[in-house]
Amino acid sequence: MAAEFDLIARCFARAPRRADVPLGIGDDAALLTVPPRCELVVAVDTLVAGVHFLADCAPHAIGHKALAVNLSDLAAMGADPAWALLALTTPDLDEAWAAACMAGFEALARRHDVDLVGGDTTRGPLTITVTALGHVPAGQALRRAGARVGDAIYVSGTVGAAGAALAAQVGGAALPDAAAIAAQARLDYPQPRVALGRALRGLAHAAIDVSDGVAADLGHMLTASGVGATLELAALPLGPGVPDTPQGRLAALVAGDDYELCFAVPPGAALGALATVHGPLTRIGTVEAAAGLRVLGSDGAPVALGRRGYEHHA
Amino acid sequence: MAAEFDLIARCFARAPRRADVPLGIGDDAALLTVPPRCELVVAVDTLVAGVHFLADCAPHAIGHKALAVNLSDLAAMGADPAWALLALTTPDLDEAWAAACMAGFEALARRHDVDLVGGDTTRGPLTITVTALGHVPAGQALRRAGARVGDAIYVSGTVGAAGAALAAQVGGAALPDAAAIAAQARLDYPQPRVALGRALRGLAHAAIDVSDGVAADLGHMLTASGVGATLELAALPLGPGVPDTPQGRLAALVAGDDYELCFAVPPGAALGALATVHGPLTRIGTVEAAAGLRVLGSDGAPVALGRRGYEHHA
Numbered sequence: 001m002a003a004e005f006d007l008i009a010r011c012f013a014r015a016p017r018r019a020d021v022p023l024g025i026g027d028d029a030a031l032l033t034v035p036p037r038c039e040l041v042v043a044v045d046t047l048v049a050g051v052h053f054l055a056d057c058a059p060h061a062i063g064h065k066a067l068a069v070n071l072s073d074l075a076a077m078g079a080d081p082a083w084a085l086l087a088l089t090t091p092d093l094d095e096a097w098a099a100a101c102m103a104g105f106e107a108l109a110r111r112h113d114v115d116l117v118g119g120d121t122t123r124g125p126l127t128i129t130v131t132a133l134g135h136v137p138a139g140q141a142l143r144r145a146g147a148r149v150g151d152a153i154y155v156s157g158t159v160g161a162a163g164a165a166l167a168a169q170v171g172g173a174a175l176p177d178a179a180a181i182a183a184q185a186r187l188d189y190p191q192p193r194v195a196l197g198r199a200l201r202g203l204a205h206a207a208i209d210v211s212d213g214v215a216a217d218l219g220h221m222l223t224a225s226g227v228g229a230t231l232e233l234a235a236l237p238l239g240p241g242v243p244d245t246p247q248g249r250l251a252a253l254v255a256g257d258d259y260e261l262c263f264a265v266p267p268g269a270a271l272g273a274l275a276t277v278h279g280p281l282t283r284i285g286t287v288e289a290a291a292g293l294r295v296l297g298s299d300g301a302p303v304a305l306g307r308r309g310y311e312h313h314a
Numbered sequence: 315m316a317a318e319f320d321l322i323a324r325c326f327a328r329a330p331r332r333a334d335v336p337l338g339i340g341d342d343a344a345l346l347t348v349p350p351r352c353e354l355v356v357a358v359d360t361l362v363a364g365v366h367f368l369a370d371c372a373p374h375a376i377g378h379k380a381l382a383v384n385l386s387d388l389a390a391m392g393a394d395p396a397w398a399l400l401a402l403t404t405p406d407l408d409e410a411w412a413a414a415c416m417a418g419f420e421a422l423a424r425r426h427d428v429d430l431v432g433g434d435t436t437r438g439p440l441t442i443t444v445t446a447l448g449h450v451p452a453g454q455a456l457r458r459a460g461a462r463v464g465d466a467i468y469v470s471g472t473v474g475a476a477g478a479a480l481a482a483q484v485g486g487a488a489l490p491d492a493a494a495i496a497a498q499a500r501l502d503y504p505q506p507r508v509a510l511g512r513a514l515r516g517l518a519h520a521a522i523d524v525s526d527g528v529a530a531d532l533g534h535m536l537t538a539s540g541v542g543a544t545l546e547l548a549a550l551p552l553g554p555g556v557p558d559t560p561q562g563r564l565a566a567l568v569a570g571d572d573y574e575l576c577f578a579v580p581p582g583a584a585l586g587a588l589a590t591v592h593g594p595l596t597r598i599g600t601v602e603a604a605a606g607l608r609v610l611g612s613d614g615a616p617v618a619l620g621r622r623g624y625e626h627h628a
Binding site for chain 1: 336337340341342343344345346347348350353354355356357358359360361362363364365366386387388390391393397399400401403431432433434436437438439441443445446447450452455457458459522523538
């Protein structure tokens with residue numbers, strides 16, 4: 001494995017920045033110190049070339065996104081991210097490609113004070129698996145279960161832009177230039193809502209990140225909570241490149257890759273101060289006792305969802 | 315992702331067995347409780363079809379081995395394994411295959427009281443990435459660095475059998491029937507030395523697991539420790555299927571996939587009681603001040619290693 005070790009040494013090797021890493025990359029395993037009275041929070045997600053990103057996607061964006069989708073999972077738990085491990089499978093030892101991928105990973109890691117503490121490089125079809133680790137004061141994590149009847153359902157930021165960019169990319173749909181650039185940035189460089197997730201501790205009854213689309217992910221939250229909801233399509237905050245039409249709003253509702261947070265808070269919760277810091281937080285619906293997700297169109301009439309989210313078999 | 319969720323639900327879903335899992339599979343991330351005054355120990359390793367196992371390898375063995383190689387990393391740190399996450403990329407949603415793979419994973423997980431706490435299934439070329447997590451009393455982990463001049467170098471069990479099985483499989487080399495079965499079992503179902511690693515805490519100055527071959531991995535330990543060593547080829551404990559010839563011993567020295575532990579202990583250390591519990595522990599060499607690994611043949615003459623380990627680009 002000398003070749004492997006060279007690649008790791010060049011692209012992965014780094015001294016730990018965080019004081020809570022007694023032993024980082026370079027041994028059989030890393031040693032980490034979880035703060036007292038905290039729970040460890042762990043998530044893993046894989047991106048596969050041709051499935052989660054196009055094969056010609058910039059390696060810098062791939063490195064960013066592989067970490068971003070995992071930090072988004074930690075954000076949805078209200079966790080403080082701390083460490084990550086990276087397993088990179090590449091068809092060849094292209095060091096320029098690997099260096100660009102690691103640069104994208106590292107830039108996001110630094111922004112969130114995350115240390116890369118373990119890695120594995122293997123030869124094979126391009127796949128990248130990141131394990132993100134963080135912590136949360138014991139008992140304070142946000143879960144999917146916990147939404148209560150009467151809760152207001154919010155989504156952060158805007159949704160649908162990544163889906164619009166993907167549709168333009170693979171389906172050839174034309175977007176206005178400015179919107180196209182903004183939407184593409186949302187697809188390639190999603191920003192995990194780490195600070196917002198942390199701020200929602202003690203406030204939100206339940207939370208989930210919008211990776212598979214608002215409809216699908218809100219559906220998971222409602223199912224886990226044993227409740228249902230009505231959602232108003234007209235309230236959905238549309239991202240760049242999403243046409244403000246009934247079809248556009250429906251597409252934004254089921255599009256994936258947004259990595260915003262969807263959460264349930266008590267009906268009277270004042271989120272104005274939070275929105276000042278974390279950007280728009282939009283109320284899109286209300287939790288109800290009857291199971292299932294009901295969607296109302298702009299005219300107040302029920303809208304049928306053919307599929308509740310997009311499926312890409314993973 | 316409904317298809318994905320179905321697969322996960324069927325193959326991954328399980329209630330946590332361990333009391334230190336406040337939240338297992340099914341949310342954005344898992345919540346885990348690390349015992350007080352312990353360091354978290356984390357490792358990640360990927361197995362790729364056609365690289366780390368043959369495409370027609372039994373899924374049960376693949377599931378076993380994907381966990382085993384990671385538990386072996388924890389064993390080399392002297393850690394107590396506790397949890398694992400599994401990222402499985404498969405070309406299709408073959409549930410029988412996935413169920414068999416998970417059965418192999420789960421059988422080994424139960425044996426070591428490891429809970430699967432997170433998973434991701436994606437469509438793509440067959441790869442399986444496991445993140446293993448455990449803990450060790452703070453400051454007591456075994457590291458690669460720490461071997462001292464004069465230390466005795468030991469290896470557990472026997473080595474070379476997995477390499478012999480692989481050579482027979484891909485190279486057509488004939489093995490006697492009984493040896494072939496035993497060697498194949500070593501290749502397909504490596505047994506991580508978890509209990510031995512734990513027992514070496516406070517005793518070994520340095521340790522590493524033999525995944526890339528004794529020569530390569532001992533080399534990593536020596537480099538990390540800033541020392542060298544002389545190793546006696548005649549002392550190498552040969553596994554089933556390894557011919558007791560100079561060529562056979564040399565092959566066993568550089569063959570990978572053994573997942574035994576190689577460790578350095580003070581020269582006078584008595585390992586008899588340990589060997590009674592954990593099987594043969596064989597002294598194979600001595601740590602010296604001069605950098606590099608020197609190998610002596612059965613006749614006491616130096617043996618040249620063309621390559622210090624086998625390379626499979628990971």
